[in-house]
Amino acid sequence: MGTTERTAMIITAATALLTLTLSLLYRFTDLPLWPRRRRGSERPAVDWGSAPDLPAYSYAALYELAVRRRDALARAVRCARDAGLPVPEPLTVNLVETRGQDGPQEGAYAALALSAADDFLEDCLPPDTVPTAEQLAEFEQRAGRPYDRRAEEGIALTDVVGSLEVSRIGMQALACLTEGTALTLDRPCFHHPLHARGTERVLCPPEACTAESPEDALVDDDFVTVCRNCADGTPAPLLVWTQAGEVPYYRTEFETKAVFRTSGYGAAALEWDADDLLRAFVEWPTFEVDHGDGNGNGNGDGDDNDRTEATA
Amino acid sequence: MNTVDWSRALAGLLLGPLLVLVFLHPFSLLVARIVRGRPLPPPRPSRRACAELDALLGEFERTGATAGTPSPAPASPAPSAEAP
Numbered sequence: 441m442g443t444t445e446r447t448a449m450i451i452t453a454a455t456a457l458l459t460l461t462l463s464l465l466y467r468f469t470d471l472p473l474w475p476r477r478r479r480g481s482e483r484p485a486v487d488w489g490s491a492p493d494l495p496a497y498s499y500a501a502l503y504e505l506a507v508r509r510r511d512a513l514a515r516a517v518r519c520a521r522d523a524g525l526p527v528p529e530p531l532t533v534n535l536v537e538t539r540g541q542d543g544p545q546e547g548a549y550a551a552l553a554l555s556a557a558d559d560f561l562e563d564c565l566p567p568d569t570v571p572t573a574e575q576l577a578e579f580e581q582r583a584g585r586p587y588d589r590r591a592e593e594g595i596a597l598t599d600v601v602g603s604l605e606v607s608r609i610g611m612q613a614l615a616c617l618t619e620g621t622a623l624t625l626d627r628p629c630f631h632h633p634l635h636a637r638g639t640e641r642v643l644c645p646p647e648a649c650t651a652e653s654p655e656d657a658l659v660d661d662d663f664v665t666v667c668r669n670c671a672d673g674t675p676a677p678l679l680v681w682t683q684a685g686e687v688p689y690y691r692t693e694f695e696t697k698a699v700f701r702t703s704g705y706g707a708a709a710l711e712w713d714a715d716d717l718l719r720a721f722v723e724w725p726t727f728e729v730d731h732g733d734g735n736g737n738g739n740g741d742g743d744d745n746d747r748t749e750a751t752a
Numbered sequence: 753m754n755t756v757d758w759s760r761a762l763a764g765l766l767l768g769p770l771l772v773l774v775f776l777h778p779f780s781l782l783v784a785r786i787v788r789g790r791p792l793p794p795p796r797p798s799r800r801a802c803a804e805l806d807a808l809l810g811e812f813e814r815t816g817a818t819a820g821t822p823s824p825a826p827a828s829p830a831p832s833a834e835a836p
Contacts, residue, residue: 455768488816
């Protein structure tokens with residue numbers, strides 16, 4: 441063996457030893473082998489509280505919180521996928537097949553919740569946008585009335601609250617998925633989904649059950665969940681600004697938001713499970729559920745009078 | 753006196769990592785699997801994703817998973833107007 445070959449073997453052995461050491465350290469330890477971007481410390485803290493400490497529940501503050509929660513849920517879903525947990529891609533979730541499938545469905549629920557949160561925020565008016573003159577003219581021509589920023593934000597407020605609620609459901613689903621437990625809905629307060637959670641059950645408020653059309657009526661529950669404060673004292677409903685002033689969200693008549701007043705964000709549909717509620721949020725207005733059999737299976741073979749469906 | 757042909761000798765710089773990639777690293781994993789007697793820990797990206805997921809879920813558990821958050825005092829007056 442010549443000098444050149446011997447030198448080549450020494451270099452080969454040295455580089456192989458160094459590479460193997462680095463690769464095993466990378467595989468089995470968390471030692472920082474090269475400078476990393478500090479992503480973790482830059483992640484903004486997210487308030488997941490049921491009743492976030494926000495000034496007067498302003499639209500801008502709620503919108504910002506909804507975006508933060510949606511982003512946190514998106515990051516958690518991505519991490520769960522990277523960690524090998526069964527979380528399908530939102531576009532591949534077959535809503536019809538989620539029920540009755542083998543294995544935990546909480547991953548699919550998290551993906552559905554993220555999809556719903558995305559949809560709700562997509563419909564919302566970002567608080568810092570200023571419509572152009574062309575957009576204002578188009579709006580007036582379409583709506584037949586002058587553009588009213590506050591009224592538009594009032595319409596969007598129900599979507600923002602919906603996004604806040606489904607983001608919570610998505611995080612709960614992921615928590616259940618990691619713990620190996622089944623997701624049980626933690627229902628909000630019917631009067632205001634941003635109150636404490638609905639731990640009390642009361643009769644459905646009469647003003648919420650007087651829709652003009654039977655299709656707009658609440659689902660046929662007699663009871664809704666409310667927070668302790670609303671159960672003990674005067675309820676403080678989520679007020680939405682409309683052309684006629686502030687009204688509770690369950691008295692608005694925006695057809696595209698019928699799912700919120702119908703379900704009370706989950707508080708008025710006590711027989712719905714997570715699958716029903718997320719399907720309603722994602723698939724509305726084509727979602728149909730039959731309450732004739734009283735078990736909320738949504739098989740759609742019941743009497744038309746018992747059917748609640750979107751009118752949008 | 754023997755001289756080294758460095759153009760050939762430095763080929764070891766490529767050969768070493770290639771050996772690791774093709775043979776030594778998989779063999780090391782196999783040995784580790786046999787010696788440990790249980791499955792290998794997940795790879796680093798998976799561990800990092802797990803850690804980040806745990807952090808996010810921990811934050812959720814700390815700030816939002818409890819149902820006992822007090823609701824704010826009713827600040828708004830009772831609704832007085834009907835929907836349009």
